[in-house]
Amino acid sequence: MTASPATAEVRRLLTPPERYQFGASVRPLLVPGHDPCGHFRDDELWLALRTPEGPATLHLARSGGELLATGHGPGAAWVAERADAIAGLRDDLTAFAELAAGHPVVARLARTFAGVRMPATGQVFPRLLRAILEQKVTGKEAHRSYREICRRFGEPAPGPAGLVLPPDPDAVAATPYWEFHPFGVEQRRTQTLVRAAQVAARLERCAGSAEAVRRMTALPGIGPWTAAEVVRVAYGDADAVSVGDFHIPNTVAYALAGEPRGTDERMLTLLAPFPGHRGRVCDLLAMGGLTAPKYGPRMPVRSFARF
Template identity: 80%
Template sequence: MTVTRRMTPPERYAFGASVRPLLVPKHDPCGMLRDGEFWLSVRTPEGPAALHLARAAGDLIATGHGPGATWVVDRADAIAGLRDDLTGFDEMAAGNPLVSRLAKTFAGVRLPATGQVFPRLLRAILEQKVTGKEAHRSYRAICRHFGEPAPGPADLVLPPDPAAIAASAYWVFHPFGVEQRRTQALLRAAAVAARLDRCADPAEATTRMTALPGIGPWTAAEVVRYAFGDPDAVSVGDFHIPNTVAWALAGEARGTDERMLELLEPFRGHRGRVCDLFALGGIGAPKFGPRMPVRSFARF
């Protein structure tokens, strides 16, 4: 089954920068962004699907493949970031010269909303307390192990079925570089994945996720930012972001979560968007000390 839809993006819309955060860097078995075309595989309530997005004469063409084609095409505008609501943000940004400049420079970057909680939760749990390189290596291995071929011509796999993950023993994940603590959090999340997908908004999803042992505010924020397109989601507990915010907004080389939230308060409603702008602009606090080493739990 194939379904097509034509959409008109806003002026200066930055297609690649808007959808790129939905993919694991370098290689994602469940999606790709190549030559101005974007692919994403999803498990929808109507069955498996693959979404293709491409620019055409100023418009954005969405094509869905598979039994869930209608569902994913109906949501294509949200996945592309076209439902992102920037109401009031320009007025907030005007109060800070740096934020105002970044908001103008990256005005075309929109926040996507996939409507898919568990795939993002899988990635966020794997990213807990390890380097991005380690986490992404584990993510690729898990997707390849549990993945099933996605519809369409892009040679993708579907995101892992939560039921298959929930039915697995924790030691299955050890060769993928995931230790018991993160694996147990993942198994708990997989067991209630259907309930999480029924959450009506970021607040409900955050409450349900953080009620699970091993899932805290950092993980929940990483999920709702892209599953619901929540522009206010702040990754409290992040290793770098408090320092970045303190440096960008107050010239302080180091910051705590409390200081970060204090400085972001004038941007409430768009606090996560401000953090994203700092990342897009390459803003970072001075670095001191060695970097976190890359390890392999599979060798322990």
């Protein structure tokens, strides 16, 4: 690792595993379409973070067969040290190949996406913000709200990418709920978000995924689905399953058992042969484009700001 004090930059060279798929590994860190706090273009990732050492921006870029990580800002050393985890390079697939071989669909997808790794940002609140906004609404609605909230609370991030930092939990906690209404967020989700922001510092100090899940689900408005969405990204928890999702039980039932519809209980039964990697199997099914047959109308896109 090399530092440049004059420009507040810290560089580190990373060696990915064979067949590593950079884009597929890091894109889950970003909101689809446009994310004010990061972007992935031309095989380069830029990501703004609030670290324990101050604001920072991480730049990850291909350099031959390696990845060059550059941290910018007061938190440059922190993001450079964590860069391998953020790129998914700490993801351990040692036992997964044997488990995947037990089902032909999972085995095929595991071979196809062998180079995809699960990132671990070490940052709970930014992903929790997004997960709360995604509760009970379409992805398009949630992502629009996320972008507007980031712009409202955003502060310029270090570095040349023109990003904004994720919202400061203290600023979110101090904002009355009606100020979130123009962003398309109704009172229930806003209150959940404010409660999470009030204890964000404690959440960031959790020793691991299990403790974070316990602390998050103790908050009103946060259940297993929200917690799983967070720990898969914050801790790289490959076993976290989004129980309560509208689509995933059907996808798992259809892909693994040929059943067009499934419940949470049926999903967990079908995923039981993959202990430690149940969330990874769900991700593989999504990456493979496997979906259950669709019946009935789609959920409409609404705007709470107009209510």
